Amino acid sequence: VSSIRTTSPEVLIELDRSRPRGLRAQVEEELRAAIRSGRLAAGTVLPSSRALAADLGVTRGVVVAAYDQLISEGYLSAHQGSGTVVDATVRRAAPPVASRPAAAPLDVDFRPGLPDLDLFPRTAWGRATRAALQSTPRDDLGYIASQGLPQLRQELADYLGRVRGVSAEPDRLVICNGFGHGLSLVAGVLRAAGHDVFAVEDPGYDGARTTLAFTGMRHRGTPVDDDGLVVDRLRGSGARVAVVTPAHQNPTGAVMSSARRTALVAWAREVGGYVVEDDYDAEYRYDRHPTGAIQGLDPDRVIYCGTTSKSLAPGLRLGWLVLPDELVEPVVADRRATDSATSSILQATYAAFLAAGDLDRHLRRTRRIYRQRRDALIAGLARWFPEATPCGVSAGLQFLLRLPDHLDEEAFAARALEAGTKVYPLGPYRTGRSGDHWPGILLGYGRLTPAAAERGARVLGETARAAGR
């Protein structure tokens, strides 16, 4: 074991080059442990990846990858100009993990927000690519219109109208590279138009807050209850734009009630603002009637955003905005001046995929599989951990598990991890400014077999009982 005390800030990182576990994983583990134990406090600026790599005698790529992973887990934040910083939302585990016995190997990872990538329809996608390569007109390989290929906008308009109740004329559609991209485009345009604060759901998707902060936009956390965003609380927030996930609130799973939908759109009209509708994992619905998009209520006040990240794979980097008329040109102008357009071959491929009915087929197939996984997890929890309450289970690829009030979600997660099951505390989703603070964990089940989901449920129940002692 080579122990190295790095320079600025001082942090002990021990690498054992004889261990089969890779150096990257070791750097990651050591940093994670240091943050969780409090040795690295919130707000601490980490050394540059170059400096740390030099200290540790590893390549810079090892450190960059470890930082990347910890950023994606919410332990670190990276901000332009200020380097990599220990995130303020990480709460320390108590009692400290360091004093516990060595953890079991990771058996069940309940990571939320991901579909099962083994189900990605590689064959159908390859077929759609071939079709696109054969039929794409020559000029579509050149500098295409920044708004997106007409045939894809038409296919999407048809699909969104049919499946999501979106009033999506192709002229209002702009193809983009995923939700974060769409949100950053919208935030940039609205910032230029004088908006400087967005309301976000609390708890809500932390990635949206990062994107808003990056564009210089402030956010106001607004509470969520069983009917979705508490619209009354928007008044007086200073925000005239609200980002919401009405189909399946991320992370609580609440479906926004009809009354709230109407009230939300009325609020946007009243303040002369907008609703940004993140139609997050709306494709997966199991036990209830589909709820259309809010956008259909008022296409001039609602900015709709959808992607292929949950229905197919995040790696595609494909999304779309359906915009109020007056925002189409400013958003397209932004694309024109920056990244020009989304890859035309990717667009043509997705258009062919939709036209062939492959998305419908894929969703029918995967919906059945995800439902089985969800049912197994719910059954497992009912058997092994009945004191906990699953919330928002009727849709999506994940749900929120409300823990008994006496449990600390961070300590619970740390104990479960030692037993080989990884869960995701609700903490990072909270803005910390509103709402109840009961303990909860996110359980993504999309990637787990029914057997794994049940094993995980058993570990959670045992963890709770051990913590209760």
Add this chain to the structure above:
Amino acid sequence: VSSIRTTSPEVLIELDRSRPRGLRAQVEEELRAAIRSGRLAAGTVLPSSRALAADLGVTRGVVVAAYDQLISEGYLSAHQGSGTVVDATVRRAAPPVASRPAAAPLDVDFRPGLPDLDLFPRTAWGRATRAALQSTPRDDLGYIASQGLPQLRQELADYLGRVRGVSAEPDRLVICNGFGHGLSLVAGVLRAAGHDVFAVEDPGYDGARTTLAFTGMRHRGTPVDDDGLVVDRLRGSGARVAVVTPAHQNPTGAVMSSARRTALVAWAREVGGYVVEDDYDAEYRYDRHPTGAIQGLDPDRVIYCGTTSKSLAPGLRLGWLVLPDELVEPVVADRRATDSATSSILQATYAAFLAAGDLDRHLRRTRRIYRQRRDALIAGLARWFPEATPCGVSAGLQFLLRLPDHLDEEAFAARALEAGTKVYPLGPYRTGRSGDHWPGILLGYGRLTPAAAERGARVLGETARAAGR
């Protein structure tokens, strides 16, 4: 013919619904003619696409497409917040085009900046896509590292080192979506670091100036001569960053001399700044030894950017930055907070394409074809228009033709267009602040058969003789 006088601003647009020419093309022609004749003055704000569409009784898409086309031709500019504006760089044709007889149908289009999209290797690209779909690990379909797939960064590092003399460790490579995207990322990061002005080449690529303006960066035009950028003129400009096209200056075709390269890098060191090297169409070289990238001289001072837009097709939207170490993390942080990453399937496809040797094969094949086209054009000009001087012909997919001094480049282009040959005046490339102002036109020959190139040359010679009378 239905003539409509639109509201704000008043501009007469005549649409003839009985003509086979589409409405979009007609709107485009009418607007172009109005701008060229001066009926629409520089700086005029056009009606919104919605308002104009309503005036004309066409769908909004028709107007958006026409605006898009005129923006890409430089007649219009679209800026966030201020709508679509008649570009200040458009110079009016004199004598006015309107008084001339109806133009001949377009026979030869010398549009620069585009490869022949008919040569795009659809079969090889399809094969690479299949290989990528078969071998891409599951996790690469998820949220990948914003810096780009390791296998593509490795392939590119090898290729750039071998072919362009770029010192490209994979750790310094960031995959992006083309040159405009790369430049906007770099400008954003450097702006956060206190830079507020970039030096650009004069004449130089106007798209780069648009991108810089969009990120809030000012630019300073710096003259170019036969040895490339006049480095001495950078001193006192206030800029500490210079954007250059050393391999084949866009648009003059000058190759930056060895002395200037050394001086440029020395300047960057002296001012603590950077050189942004746009390795524009460097793949196509015919009569001279390849010149390596400047980046090899000082990887800590030179930001290298390459793309597939000239070697393969702009529609792919794929590019890469090779960055000084300290800029890697800020640029990756920007991606992480905005569009996350470039499509992983696109990245994996290009990695497979490179690994199979398909790029080398494609370049060998197309280089021969482009050389024949260039030779035919040069021979045609020597025969039909010997008074004009081709500049920078040894590389690229286009060259600059210096016209005899008595000709006005705009009037010349207008007359040639009436005879069915479209050429691109040098005007929009100039910042108007430095350098000689002799008349010149850009001739892109990449998409023309040798016969078409020669027909075009003949029209140009005849146009000059008609203008001389």
